[in-house]
Amino acid sequence: MSDDIRIVTVSASSQVSEADRGQVIVSGSYGGEYNAFHAAKWGIRGVVLCDAGIGKDDAGIRGLSYLDGVGVPAACADVWTCHIADGEHMLAHGVISFVNKAARALGCAKGMTVRACAEAMKAGPPQAVELPPIAGGKRYTIRDVPGEPKVICLDAAPMLTLEDAGAIAVTGSHAALFHGRPDGLIAPAVAAVFFSDGGVGLDAAGIRRLRLLDERNIPAGTAAAASAPIGDSRRIYQEGVLSYVNRSAEELGAATGIPVSVFITMLLERARGGTS
Numbered sequence: 001m002s003d004d005i006r007i008v009t010v011s012a013s014s015q016v017s018e019a020d021r022g023q024v025i026v027s028g029s030y031g032g033e034y035n036a037f038h039a040a041k042w043g044i045r046g047v048v049l050c051d052a053g054i055g056k057d058d059a060g061i062r063g064l065s066y067l068d069g070v071g072v073p074a075a076c077a078d079v080w081t082c083h084i085a086d087g088e089h090m091l092a093h094g095v096i097s098f099v100n101k102a103a104r105a106l107g108c109a110k111g112m113t114v115r116a117c118a119e120a121m122k123a124g125p126p127q128a129v130e131l132p133p134i135a136g137g138k139r140y141t142i143r144d145v146p147g148e149p150k151v152i153c154l155d156a157a158p159m160l161t162l163e164d165a166g167a168i169a170v171t172g173s174h175a176a177l178f179h180g181r182p183d184g185l186i187a188p189a190v191a192a193v194f195f196s197d198g199g200v201g202l203d204a205a206g207i208r209r210l211r212l213l214d215e216r217n218i219p220a221g222t223a224a225a226a227s228a229p230i231g232d233s234r235r236i237y238q239e240g241v242l243s244y245v246n247r248s249a250e251e252l253g254a255a256t257g258i259p260v261s262v263f264i265t266m267l268l269e270r271a272r273g274g275t276s
Contacts, residue, residue, distance in 0.1 A: 005045065005122045007115075009087030011178035013038040013049070014158065020044065022126040024118045028085040030174060030198060031076040031098075032231040034136040034155065036063025043128035046073035046106070046121030048114050050084045051097045052174060052206070053199015055225030056239075059232065060199065064100040070129040073103035073121050077114050079201035085176035086205070090114050093202075136172070136231050148271045149191040151264060153233035157185055157195065164188045168264055172233040174198030175209040175222050175244075182212055190218060192267055194260055196230040197222035197243045210246040219249035219267070223260050237261055 008020045011028045013035040021043045029035035030052035039047040047067070052060030060076070067074040077094035094114035107120040136155045143151040150167040154160060157173035165188040175195035177183055186193060186209070193213065198206030206222075213220040223240025230236075240260040252270065254263050 007091065007118045007122075009091050011085050011087055013047075016042050016044070018042060024121045026087045026091045026114060026118055028083070028087045028090060028176075028178070030059075030084065030230050031061045031063045031074070032059055032136065033063050033066045033134045034231055036067050036074060037131055037134045040067055040070075040072045040074075040127065041131055043126050044072070045124045045126055046075075046103060046118070048075045048077060048090065048094070048096070048118055050079055050082070050090065051076035051199070052084060052196070052230050053079050053201065053225040055196070055199065055230050056227060057229045059229030060225065061098050064098055066132070066134075068100040068102055070127070070131060071102050072127045072129065073100065073106055073108065073124055075099040075103045075108050075117050079199040079206065082114070082202055083176070083180055083205035084174055084198050084201050085178050086180050089180070091118065140234060142170075142234075142237060143268075148268050151268075153237050155231055155233045160186060160188055160190070162188050164190060166191055168267060169193045170233050170237040170260065170264075171195050172231040172236060174230065175207045175220070176205050177208045177212065180205065180208070185209075186213065186218070189216070191271075192219040192249065192264070194220065194236065194240070195222045196225050196228070196236060196240075198230060199225045200243075207244045210244060214246045214248050217248050219246065219252055219254065221245040221249050221254055221260070221263070237264070
């Protein structure tokens with residue numbers, strides 16, 4: 001029976017679909033409630049996510065207890081053993097750092113490989129359950145004053161639209177590239193954009209997008225996962241402290257250790273003064 005069950009790898013939980021119903025998912029997404037919900041809503045047998053360095057308020061693994069509430073097996077891989085945003089790399093190289101009770105009942109445990117954990121999840125039944133509502137996945141306008149860039153917060157970077165061109169965007173997402181390759185995710189020409197560093201992780205996968213944005217002269221930075229919860233864009237704006245910045249941001253005064261909100265204020269003052 002288990003020979004007919006597949007282990008499906010995706011870069012992000014949003015890529016799981018009806019075609020994956022009844023399978024085991026290895027998702028490159030961080031292990032928050034938002035990504036746990038978007039994987040498990042398809043009636044899967046279990047899911048492995050990335051722990052994103054765990055971070056403030058355990059935001060990188062909060063989805064495990066969320067799924068335990070409805071009996072869906074879930075685990076997280078240590079971000080320092082594999083690449084966040086790359087399910088294939090996680091399956092090939094990842095080591096489990098956290099499991100929930102439902103996964104533990106199937107033999108999953110900390111220290112086992114992601115592949116072994118996913119194989120163990122095959123033994124469980126499909127979990128076609130009603131999932132509790134989640135609070136994340138929203139966007140907010142923080143500041144909209146004529147003559148300066150709009151400041152917006154988006155809990156997930158894919159929520160950016162072409163209409164956001166010219167805005168300063170704070171996202172709840174990590175700054176990894178899906179599958180480690182250019183992906184066109186930041187389509188609009190924003191004035192600046194900020195992310196969580198996702199725990200940085202193996203080969204600095206969690207911050208790779210910063211260099212790519214330099215090619216478009218878009219200032220970008222990441223907040224340390226320990227300073228603000230990944231997935232919560234407003235708290236990254238309010239509490240986040242820059243851990244990494246790209247060259248374009250450095251040229252405008254950004255540096256490690258500066259609060260995200262302080263640097264955004266610097267950008268707004270620059271825009272009002274017409275400084276070049």
